Amino acid sequence: MTANTTSEVAQNLNTSATAPDADRSYDPRLAELARRAAAEGTVLLTNDGVLPLSPAEPVAVFGRVQIDWFAVGYGSGGDVNAVYTTNLLGSLVQQGVSVDAELASVYRHWCAAQEPPVEEWGNWPRFYPEMEVDAELVAAAASRARTAVVVIGRAAGEDRENVLEPGGYYLTEVERTLLEQVTDHFESTVVIVNSGNVMDLSWAEELGVSALLLAWPGGMEGGRAVADVLTGVTEPGGHLTDTIARAYADYPSAVNFGGKDFNNYAEDVFVGYRYFETFAPDKVLFPFGHGLGYTSFALSGARLDDAAPASDADVTVHVQVSNTGPRPGSTVIQVYRGAPADAALPHPARELVAFARSGVVAPGESQEVTVSFPWGRLASFDDSGSTGHAHAWVVEAGAYPLYVGTSVRQTIDAGAVVVENTEVVEQLQEALAPSPDHPFDRMTTNRGGDGRTRVGWERVPTATTDLRARILSGLPEVIEPTGDVGIRFSDVVAGRATMEAFVAQLGVEDLAQLAYGDVEMNSPLGAPGNAGAFGGLTERLRALGVPPVITTDGPSGIRVSAYASLLPCGTALASTWDESLLEELAALHGQEMLRKGSDVLLAPGMNIHRDPLCGRNFEYYSEDPLLTGLAAAAVVRGIQAQGVSACPKHFACNNQETNRIYNDSRVSARALREIYLRGFRICVQEADPHNIMTSYNKVNDQWAHYNYDLVTTILRGEWGYRGNVMTDWWMRYAPDPLFPQLKDSATRVRAGVDVLMPGGETWSSTRADGHDDAVLDGYSPDDTSGEHLTLGELQQTALHVLRMAATTPAARAAAE
Numbered sequence: 001m002t003a004n005t006t007s008e009v010a011q012n013l014n015t016s017a018t019a020p021d022a023d024r025s026y027d028p029r030l031a032e033l034a035r036r037a038a039a040e041g042t043v044l045l046t047n048d049g050v051l052p053l054s055p056a057e058p059v060a061v062f063g064r065v066q067i068d069w070f071a072v073g074y075g076s077g078g079d080v081n082a083v084y085t086t087n088l089l090g091s092l093v094q095q096g097v098s099v100d101a102e103l104a105s106v107y108r109h110w111c112a113a114q115e116p117p118v119e120e121w122g123n124w125p126r127f128y129p130e131m132e133v134d135a136e137l138v139a140a141a142a143s144r145a146r147t148a149v150v151v152i153g154r155a156a157g158e159d160r161e162n163v164l165e166p167g168g169y170y171l172t173e174v175e176r177t178l179l180e181q182v183t184d185h186f187e188s189t190v191v192i193v194n195s196g197n198v199m200d201l202s203w204a205e206e207l208g209v210s211a212l213l214l215a216w217p218g219g220m221e222g223g224r225a226v227a228d229v230l231t232g233v234t235e236p237g238g239h240l241t242d243t244i245a246r247a248y249a250d251y252p253s254a255v256n257f258g259g260k261d262f263n264n265y266a267e268d269v270f271v272g273y274r275y276f277e278t279f280a281p282d283k284v285l286f287p288f289g290h291g292l293g294y295t296s297f298a299l300s301g302a303r304l305d306d307a308a309p310a311s312d313a314d315v316t317v318h319v320q321v322s323n324t325g326p327r328p329g330s331t332v333i334q335v336y337r338g339a340p341a342d343a344a345l346p347h348p349a350r351e352l353v354a355f356a357r358s359g360v361v362a363p364g365e366s367q368e369v370t371v372s373f374p375w376g377r378l379a380s381f382d383d384s385g386s387t388g389h390a391h392a393w394v395v396e397a398g399a400y401p402l403y404v405g406t407s408v409r410q411t412i413d414a415g416a417v418v419v420e421n422t423e424v425v426e427q428l429q430e431a432l433a434p435s436p437d438h439p440f441d442r443m444t445t446n447r448g449g450d451g452r453t454r455v456g457w458e459r460v461p462t463a464t465t466d467l468r469a470r471i472l473s474g475l476p477e478v479i480e481p482t483g484d485v486g487i488r489f490s491d492v493v494a495g496r497a498t499m500e501a502f503v504a505q506l507g508v509e510d511l512a513q514l515a516y517g518d519v520e521m522n523s524p525l526g527a528p529g530n531a532g533a534f535g536g537l538t539e540r541l542r543a544l545g546v547p548p549v550i551t552t553d554g555p556s557g558i559r560v561s562a563y564a565s566l567l568p569c570g571t572a573l574a575s576t577w578d579e580s581l582l583e584e585l586a587a588l589h590g591q592e593m594l595r596k597g598s599d600v601l602l603a604p605g606m607n608i609h610r611d612p613l614c615g616r617n618f619e620y621y622s623e624d625p626l627l628t629g630l631a632a633a634a635v636v637r638g639i640q641a642q643g644v645s646a647c648p649k650h651f652a653c654n655n656q657e658t659n660r661i662y663n664d665s666r667v668s669a670r671a672l673r674e675i676y677l678r679g680f681r682i683c684v685q686e687a688d689p690h691n692i693m694t695s696y697n698k699v700n701d702q703w704a705h706y707n708y709d710l711v712t713t714i715l716r717g718e719w720g721y722r723g724n725v726m727t728d729w730w731m732r733y734a735p736d737p738l739f740p741q742l743k744d745s746a747t748r749v750r751a752g753v754d755v756l757m758p759g760g761e762t763w764s765s766t767r768a769d770g771h772d773d774a775v776l777d778g779y780s781p782d783d784t785s786g787e788h789l790t791l792g793e794l795q796q797t798a799l800h801v802l803r804m805a806a807t808t809p810a811a812r813a814a815a816e
Contacts, residue, residue, distance in 0.1 A: 024563045026083045030588040031221055034567050037585055038218030038225035040237035041572035044292040045201075045244075050147060050188040050210040052232025052294055053097065058145040060100040061089060062138075062182055064131055065153030065194050067111045072217045072556045072569055073196040073618040074124040075158025076531075076729075077605060080557030082566035086223035088151060088192070095227050103141045107131065124157035127167040130174045135181060142185040147210075149190045149230070150182055156196025156217075156618040161258065161657050164248060169613065170200050183207045192226065196569060196618030198242055198609075201285060214238070216572035217618060219556060220565060232294060232327075238575035239291030239332045239407065241622035242609050243273045243284055250276075250283040252443070253611040260659045262698075265667035268442040268460075269674050271610060272623030273408050274348035278445065279455050288623070289334050289352075289407035291575075295325030295363065299333075302404045302414035311395070311423055314372040317354070317414050319404045321369050323361040330358045331406050332577040333369045335414070337378060340398020344386040346445040349453070350408055352626050353377040357578050371404075377626075378417060379425045383433065383669035384461045391669070393425040428718060432709040433463040433669045435701040442668055460668045463700075468738040471708055471750065474717075476792040479504045489536075489545030493806045493815035502544075503798050511794040512775040513538055514801045515749055517759030518548070521729070526550030527597035529561030532758030534726070535805040546802065547810035551647070551757070555603030555619060555635075558589075558596045565592055570605050570631075574621035579634040586638025586646075593644045599808045600645045600691055604632045606679050607695075610655040625675050629682025636687035643809055648683050650695035650728055651704060651715070652676050661732060664698040672699075677714065684719050690804050691724045694753055696731075705731045705753045712752035724804040726755040733761065741787045746778025749793055754800045 044051070053059060069087035072078040089107070092099050110131045117125035141148070152175055156162065166172040171179070183189045188210040193199065196217050204212045213236065215226045228234040245251055252267035252275040267275060273288035298321075305316040317335050335354040339347030354373035361367045378400050379393040387394045399418050405411030434440070439462055446456030482504040491497040503511075514535070518525060523533035525548040536546030553559035557566045567573075567589065573582055593601055605619035606628055621628040636646040653665035653676050667676060683689060694704040694711070704710060705727045715721045727748070736742035736750070745756050780788035805811055 024083045026565055027588060027592060030565050030585070030592060033585045033588060034219050034565065035221035035225050035228070036234070037576060037581055038222050038568045038572055039228050039234040040578060040581065041216055041218070041568055041575035042226060042229050042236045043214040043238035043240055043575055044236035045212040045214055045286050045290070046204065046209070047211040047292055050190055051213075051230065053147065053230050055096065055231065056098070057147060058098040058100055059092070060103050060141040060145040060148045060186070061092065061151070062103070062133065062148060062178060063151035063153070064107060064111050064114070064128055065151040067107060068116050068128050068153070069223045070153050070155055070194050070196065070217050071219055071222050072566055073156040073616075074119060075121075075616070076553040076559065076602070077158060077616070077619040078556050078569070079553075080559050080566045081561065081563045082220050082557065083563045085220050085566065088223045088226055091224040091227035092230070094224075095231055095233070097227070097231060100141055100145050102144070103137070106137070122159035124160055125155055126162065127154055127172070130172065130178065132174055133178055133181065138181045138185045146187040147190065148182045148186040148188070149192065150179060151192045151194060154193075154195035154197060154199055156615055158616050159657050159660070161615045162197050162199070162613045164613070169248060171203060176203065179203065179207055183209060190230070196571070197615070198244055198612040198617075200248065201244055202246055205285070216575060217569045218572055219567040219569070222568065235293045235329050236291070237293065237330065239289050239577055240286060241288075241571060241574045241624065241627055242612070243276050243288045243623065244286040245276070245283050246285045247283075248612070250280065251611060257611040257613060257656060258658050259663065261662070262438070262664035262666055263656065264440040265610075265665065265671055266440060266442055268444070268668055268671045270348060270443050271608065271675050274351065277408055278349040278453055287407050287409040289332070290409070291332070291407070293329045293331065295323055295327040295329040297331045297361070297406065298322045298324050299404060299406070299412050302412050304402065304415045304417070311375050311425070313375055315375055315417055316370060316372040317402060317404055318368055318370050319414065320366050321358050321361060322366040323363050326363055328360050328362045330360050332357055333371060334405055334407065335371050335373065336403045336405075336408060336411065338401040338403070340396055340400065343396045343398060345380050345382060345396065347380065350403065352624050355577055355627070376425045378419070381670045381673040387422060389424050389427065391430050392427045395419055395423045395425060397422045429713070430463065430465045431669065431713045432672060432700055432707070434460055434666050436462040438666055438701065440666060467708065470713070471738065472786045474712065475786055475790055476796040478790065478792040479795050481791075489802070489806070489811065490815040493811045499799055499802055499806070503795050503802065506798060508776070508779060508791070508794065510541060511798045512773060512779070513541065514798045515745060515755060515775050515794070517755055517757040519759040521758050523548070523550070523758075527560050527562065529559065530598070531559065531602060531729070534755045534757065534759070535801060545814055546805055547808055547814070549599045549805050549808055550597060551600040551602055552593070552596070552598040554601040555605050558593060558598050558601065560596055560598070562596060564596055565589070569618040570621050571618055574627060574631045577627070579630055582631055582634040583638040586635040587641055590639040590642030590644050593639070594642060594809065598644065600647050601639060602647045602649060602693060604635045604646065604648055605650070606632050606648050606683065607650055607654045608676055608679070614655055615657040625678035626682065628679035630686070632679060632683040633687040636683060636689045640687070640690065643807070643812065645690040645804065645807060647691035647693050647726070648680060648689050649693035651680055651692050652695060652710060653699050654695035654697055661696040664701060666700055681719055684715070684721050689723060690807055691726060692721070693726050693728055696728050703732050703734070706734070706747045706751050708751045716752055722800070722803065724755065724800045725753050726757045727753060729757055730761070731756060739787055742778045742789065744774035746774045746789050749775055749789060749797050754797045
């Protein structure tokens with residue numbers, strides 16, 4: 001790896017970089033790949049031919065965000081000490097674009113005198129107040145250039161939602177006036193929306209802009225990547241990972257988002273495009289999967305290998321992709337399934353089952369693209385018994401039409417998979433259904449006499465299981481204690497002893513200690529600025545060879561005191577629909593983790609974009625669980641191939657920031673399995689992350705970090721997960737509703753959540769669980785009834801934590 005410094009990067013870019021020093025070294029391969037990913041994730045929504053910009057044509061650039069560029073969102077997922085950042089204006093100048101110098105000078109001087117709003121936790125600026133321009137300034141610029149570029153910017157951040165106000169979801173009056181003046185005076189107007197969230201874009205139609213480009217925060221290379229796209233150096237390769245509706249009220253979650261105490265997920269499985277394509281296609285401004293390039297493609301000859309594959313085989317689709325435009329390019333091929341006409345379960349009109357990026361196709365040439373997916377992706381989860389198979393993944397009998405296209409709308413027919421008899425793919429048990437104390441109605445389909453599908457409503461099935469009995473029947477067996485027999489941790493890592501034998505020699509105090517992190521963030525055991533440590537925190541455990549495991553925030557970079565690379569946000573990465581690119585980028589990021597002293601990156605963020613106002617959507621990938629799961633799996637594979645670990649988060653249903661530590665996500669078992677847990681399952685089964693982080697919120701009346709069905713029944717039982725589960729940083733404290741002798745971290749351990757992070761009760765704690773150790777207090781060696789924690793539970797937690805610790809570079813080095 002060749003270490004570059006920022007002096008060459010900062011030149012002419014108006015970046016945040018200052019004089020070079022050793023701390024600002026970076027891997028140029030990572031920077032270049034980040035630049036490629038930011039460009040490939042940029043979504044061209046409309047274009048009348050004005051883009052790419054002609055290198056000989058002068059361009060007038062409006063909007064302060066051309067200089068005060070949003071490189072990432074705020075909070076733990078974005079506050080990285082970036083080695084440098086780039087902005088749009090400097091990048092265009094660097095690339096030789098004939099930017100109108102007089103106008104650029106006006107903006108430079110104004111921005112220099114107008115500091116952006118102060119960034120405070122949970123009170124992040126949603127936008128930067130825009131410079132007011134008068135008609136004379138616009139007219140003068142229009143006399144020197146025929147084309148204008150207007151940049152509109154929106155920030156996003158943790159612990160704060162977007163709002164239905166000017167400067168939030170809507171344009172400010174100054175922004176609207178700017179757009180009106182520019183579109184009135186210039187022949188062509190290109191608008192760039194540099195935003196971490198979907199915002200209202202209805203004005204683009206009203207004002208008749210020539211091109212509309214959606215530029216998610218692209219990290220340190222974001223400004224330069226957008227300049228690449230504007231000039232045609234790089235194709236705008238992105239396709240939408242969310243539906244963009246005509247109005248906020250059109251989103252199915254709108255009436256059940258932002259509740260302080262709870263949200264009923266009444267739209268059920270009809271999230272995003274699943275709702276719009278089924279019930280309200282006319283409410284869509286830009287459909288899911290949409291994205292333009294600088295050439296055009298025609299699809300033809302779509303066909304299946306076998307119209308009725310066996311249930312243990314893959315469904316394979318072939319399609320001919322022809323470049324009908326003037327430039328070489330690639331596109332995203334998406335495969336959607338419909339549902340049988342007489343299905344017992346309500347089904348969305350279309351569901352994504354597979355996707356792939358084509359290769360680069362030359363003008364006039366064609367390429368056959370083959371996409372395969374497991375037959376089981378035709379299945380739906382029956383939580384009511386409508387199919388005769390309650391609590392099961394079921395493929396109902398009938399014909400499943402398949403559609404292949406470049407968005408959910410732009411498709412051609414590819415035939416149908418015909419299922420002769422209803423088949424149960426996986427029979428499960430009732431788990432994590434909504435509480436009968438809080439029933440609600442959920443959306444379903446209602447076919448009218450005219451054949452149109454309309455919204456109907458039905459009562460959601462609620463829980464009937466005896467959770468206490470389930471927990472008692474599933475208590476882990478005890479590993480017979482041996483006392484200290486001299487097994488060192490390096491013996492386990494080297495394969496000379498089993499982990500069970502190592503755990504057998506640990507006393508109860510050691511076992512309980514492994515259930516806590518190092519009390520606070522910035523553990524002295526790790527690199528300055530780390531998020532916390534767990535594992536070998538005591539002298540006793542370290543004497544046995546157990547290393548401390550150092551965590552750092554992510555996902556857009558390694559958040560430590562040192563400088564680090566700032567990468568594109570999650571939505572930008574997912575908008576590439578390019579798993580191989582994400583895995584390659586994550587691998588280089590994993591190498592930087594090794595250099596920065598991070599064992600665990602608290603990433604990727606995987607929560608579903610249920611509603612466009614969620615302040616943390618920029619960290620996450622999509623409204624679709626398949627795209628989310630496959631993108632996350634690629635990132636996890638890339639990171640963990642380098643000998644460090646990822647930590648997918650937040651498990652589960654952290655779909656809003658409002659009152660996130662108390663809010664209850666009330667959601668049906670079907671919607672949980674099909675939408676909110678499915679991405680995590682894909683990630684677990686395809687990438688085997690060593691860690692998973694629970695969310696702050698409740699899921700159906702129980703906090704995620706106390707939720708036995710979520711973590712033990714589903715994650716560990718159904719999915720076979722054997723890794724470490726940690727809390728989000730600090731958790732809510734509560735008595736156990738089922739076992740009066742337990743509370744706080746004792747309930748957490750019983751649920752299967754291994755480590756309290758960072759270890760203390762609050763950000764200023766000096767001891768775990770305040771002044772009590774709830775794990776030790778909840779343990780009783782003489783109680784065989786299960787009313788107290790058992791030795792087997794403490795040992796099981798230790799196994800999970802120590803298996804994780806065994807994967808660290810320190811543990812491997814000690815075993816050599």
